[in-house]
Amino acid sequence: MTMARKALMISPELCIGCRGCQTACKEWNRLSVIKTRNTGTYENPPDLTPNLYNRIRFVEMPSETNLVRWLFVSQRCMHCDDAGCMKICPAPGALFKTKEGAVSFNKDKCIGCKLCVVGCPFNIPRYDDKDKVSKCHLCSDRIAEGLMPACAKTCPTGAIRYGDRDSLIDGAKKIGYEKVYGEKDLGGLGAIYVFKDAPKIYGIDEHPAIPETVVFWHKVLKPLAYLSLGGAVAVSLLHYVAFGPKKDEGGEEK
Ligand code: SF4
Ligand code: SF4
Ligand code: SF4
Known part of the structure; x- marks a missing residue:
């Protein structure tokens, strides 16, 4: 019997910016803290890090009734x-799908x-x-045991739900959302969103797509690499195309 695909439903409109989900994720995954500094906003830290799988982005909008209108949204792996x-990953098993549809990782194989x-359209x-x-793995260790992900378990408002x-998706449509972000994008995301404002206001790409070079690598070069060229040579070539030539400390190309 195949298992129904699981997902996180994120409703920014319900989010109060408490960052309980950020903290719960760090606690469950034993991710250490990093020192940050105030950059003039309550958003903290300013970006995802290897020790931060889920971050609440604070968006400040002008408001007619208050000084500012705050929007909050969870940034994390979308489990495409x-x-x-x-x-694009050339190392078998380094990234893998769980039976629930999560994209997880094995550091020993990376x-x-x-x-x-x-390869990631969301910079994750x-x-x-x-x-x-290092990234969100949908708490693959928890969900395998029938528990919900730590972020969803902690969220006090229902802004992150798991199921x-x-x-x-049906539930969101029944309560009036015409569109669910991620329903069809990239084959369907495992972190789906319902927005009242345009996704781009939250810093989320309306039409995410995998870069053409990655598609070409996957369809043509990767099979060739395994068949004939030799993985290391092909990976080096792709790395050169993606990141450019290696530079020494003085910035000179090698
Ligand atoms: S492409 Fe990016 S967002 Fe999609 S599963 Fe991979 S890391 Fe997550
Ligand atoms: S699903 Fe788990 S790993 Fe992913 S953000 Fe939530 S708590 Fe963190
Ligand atoms: S725990 Fe829920 S309400 Fe609090 S920041 Fe996270 S998503 Fe928003």
Whole structure:
């Protein structure tokens, strides 16, 4: 029997910016803190890091009734069905899908090439101090045991909910949302959103797409690499195309 695909439904309109989900994620995954500084906003930290899988982005909008209108949204791996990170990854098993549809990772198999950064349309993967991939894995250890992800378990307002993907989408439509962000994009996302404002206001791409170079690599070069060229040579070539020539400390190309 195949398992119904699971998902997180994120409703920014219900989010109060408490960052309980950020903290719960760090606690469950034993991610250490990093020192940050005030940049003139309550948003903290300012970006995802190898020790921060889920971040609440604070968006400040002008308001007619108050000084400012705050919008909050969770930024994290979208658990794409058609995942650009997996398409480009040359290391078998470093990134993998769970039976619930999460895109998880195995640091022991990651070779630190950072190509998944190029393949991801949402700028999600980060690398730890050992050059190993790091990102939200949908609490794959919890959901395998029938528990909900730590962020969804903690959220006090229902702004992050976990469940059967189809039921979450049906439920959102029943309460009046015409469109669910991620319903069809990239084969269907595993982190789906309902927005009252345009996604781009929250810093989320309206039409995410995998870069053409990644599609070409996946369809043509990757099979060739495994068949004939030799993985290391092909990966080096792709790395050169993606990141350019290696530079020494003085900035001179090598
Ligand atoms: S959001 Fe990026 S890292 Fe997450 S599954 Fe999609 S392509 Fe991979
Ligand atoms: S699903 Fe788990 S790993 Fe992903 S953001 Fe939520 S708490 Fe963190
Ligand atoms: S726990 Fe819920 S309400 Fe609090 S910041 Fe996270 S998503 Fe928003």
